[in-house]
Amino acid sequence: MFTYKFRAALSMLIVCSFLISACGGNGNTTNSAGTSRETATGTDKLQIEASVATTRKVDTIHGAIEYPAEPQRIVVDAYLPTLLLLGEKPIGATAKDLENVHIQDIIAGIESTGENATEKILQLNPDLIISANSDPEVFEKLSKIAPTIILPYETYRSVHEEVEGLGAILGKEEEAKKWLADFDEKIEGLRTRVNGVIExxxxxxxxxxxxxxxxxxxxxxxxxxxxxxxxxxxxxxxxxxxxxxxxxxxxxxxxxxxxxxxxxxxxxxxxxxxxxxxxxxxxxxxxxxxxxxxxxxxxxxxxxxxxxxxxxxxxxxxxxxxxxxxxxxxxx
Missing domain, CATH: 3.40.50.1980 (Nitrogenase molybdenum iron protein domain)
Known part of the structure; x- marks a missing residue:
């Protein structure tokens, strides 16, 4: 009887372990440790919890794209100002991005990629590309260089949507929240001024x-x-x-x-x-x-x-x- 109960308990433990391991693989990020967080014990568990995810995933028009959790060499098309306000300075951006009169004081050191010139982007050796260009051929070329996230024009329909959306993609949620709080305060002041004069x-x-x-x-x-x-x-x-x-x-x-x-x-x-x-x-x-x-x-x-x-x-x-x-x- 004891042997039977022991075997039954052991079988149940193994089944539970498999279920926990399976659940642990459904997240949007991949942990840098190779052992499941839930199945580790003792010292190993402490080491795993201290480690950081090395990749993230985001759903796009081209399916789920996996990319570095902390990219160091970003090339961007159309979203340069938003990356800058989040504290991310790309290594490259399109000529059109760099002509934006509203950001001329914060773009020093960013190289021009022309109008998404593949050769130039390849030279910059990016580890992440973010673009608004939804042309399938452009995605095919860029994705061969680095993980490429396509966010077509009008993906975001407001300032809040864009800042929060890119903040989530880049792991800059706190920076997004802080910038938007300041933005909302300024807009509220402007709205009060306008409402004070119009009929x-x-x-x-x-x-x-x-x-x-x-x-x-x-x-x-x-x-x-x-x-x-x-x-x-x-x-x-x-x-x-x-x-x-x-x-x-x-x-x-x-x-x-x-x-x-x-x-x-x-x-x-x-x-x-x-x-x-x-x-x-x-x-x-x-x-x-x-x-x-x-x-x-x-x-x-x-x-x-x-x-x-x-x-x-x-x-x-x-x-x-x-x-x-x-x-x-x-x-x-």
């Missing part, structure tokens, strides 16, 4: 001329939309709310003739790629905001970027535009 019910539109085409913009990554609508919470005209913001559309192509149907009490206007509005055009001059000189012309270099650092800078500029405009109106 209830006043609306704001974002228009753009791009080449020979005209666009409306919503609360997304284009032309200050994140700063104007999402952060400062300025009110859009009803049609922009209904046709763009509510369904999650970030832009809409329209003809010049219908711009008046989407015009708010104030208009933010972007002219890019050689486009220039004919300021004497009858359609344009018929818009009330134009008649009352309530059009803010945006600097493309400052309002095309849509990273968290740029959004804060844009919110500050928009606030100054509105406050100055209101002071001018009240003086007349």
């Amino acid at each position: 209830e019910g006043e609306t704001f539109s974002i228009f753009g001329a791009f080449g020979k085409t005209f666009y409306l913009y919503g609360d997304g990554i284009y032309r200050g939309g994140l700063a104007i609508y999402k952060e400062l919470k300025l009110t859009p005209p009803e049609r922009i709310q209904k046709e763009l913001i509510a369904p999650g559309e970030t832009f809409k192509e329209v003809s010049l003739e219908v711009l008046n149907d989407y015009a708010g009490d104030y208009i933010f206007f972007d002219e890019s790629k050689g486009a220039e509005m004919d300021k004497k055009d009858k359609v344009w001059t018929s818009i009330d905001a134009v008649k009352q000189d309530r059009v803010f012309y945006l600097d493309a270099k400052r309002f095309w970027p849509f990273d968290p650092i740029a959004v804060l800078a844009q919110a500050e500029e928009v606030t100054e535009m509105i406050v100055s405009q209101k002071e001018k109106e009240n003086a007349n």
Whole structure:
């Protein structure tokens, strides 16, 4: 009887050990120790608990990507400012990233990869690549160089989403939390200033001329939309709310003739790629905001970027535009 009970207990112990070991393999990170944390005992257990995960995993459009838990040589495309605010300085970034006017004081030492030139990236010998380019051919080339995380444009639809998302990928959750707390405090101050001068019910539109085409913009990554609508919470005209913001559309192509149907009490206007509005055009001059000189012309270099650092800078500029405009109106 004793032998039977001993064997039964031993069998149960072995089964439990297998179950515990299996559960331990389902996490997103791989521990640098080779022994399961749960099955180790005594001194071995203390050593394993003190060790650090050497890799992480993240789910992407290309499946689960495993990458170094503490990458030392990151190459980035489109997310440079966010990495910098998290305390990660990449070794390489695209030429477009490095032209961002909002980060010129913090990019020293980062090498240009042109427009994701494979040869240059290979020379930099990265251990992690983060890119917004969703072209399958680009991923295939880059992933042969180093673990590559593709986060397509508009993966993140707000400053909080982007900072928290990349903070989690890079193990910089505390840095993300701290930066966002400071960001929220500044935005709240700007929002209070704006609300102190605008009248209830006043609306704001974002228009753009791009080449020979005209666009409306919503609360997304284009032309200050994140700063104007999402952060400062300025009110859009009803049609922009209904046709763009509510369904999650970030832009809409329209003809010049219908711009008046989407015009708010104030208009933010972007002219890019050689486009220039004919300021004497009858359609344009018929818009009330134009008649009352309530059009803010945006600097493309400052309002095309849509990273968290740029959004804060844009919110500050928009606030100054509105406050100055209101002071001018009240003086007349």
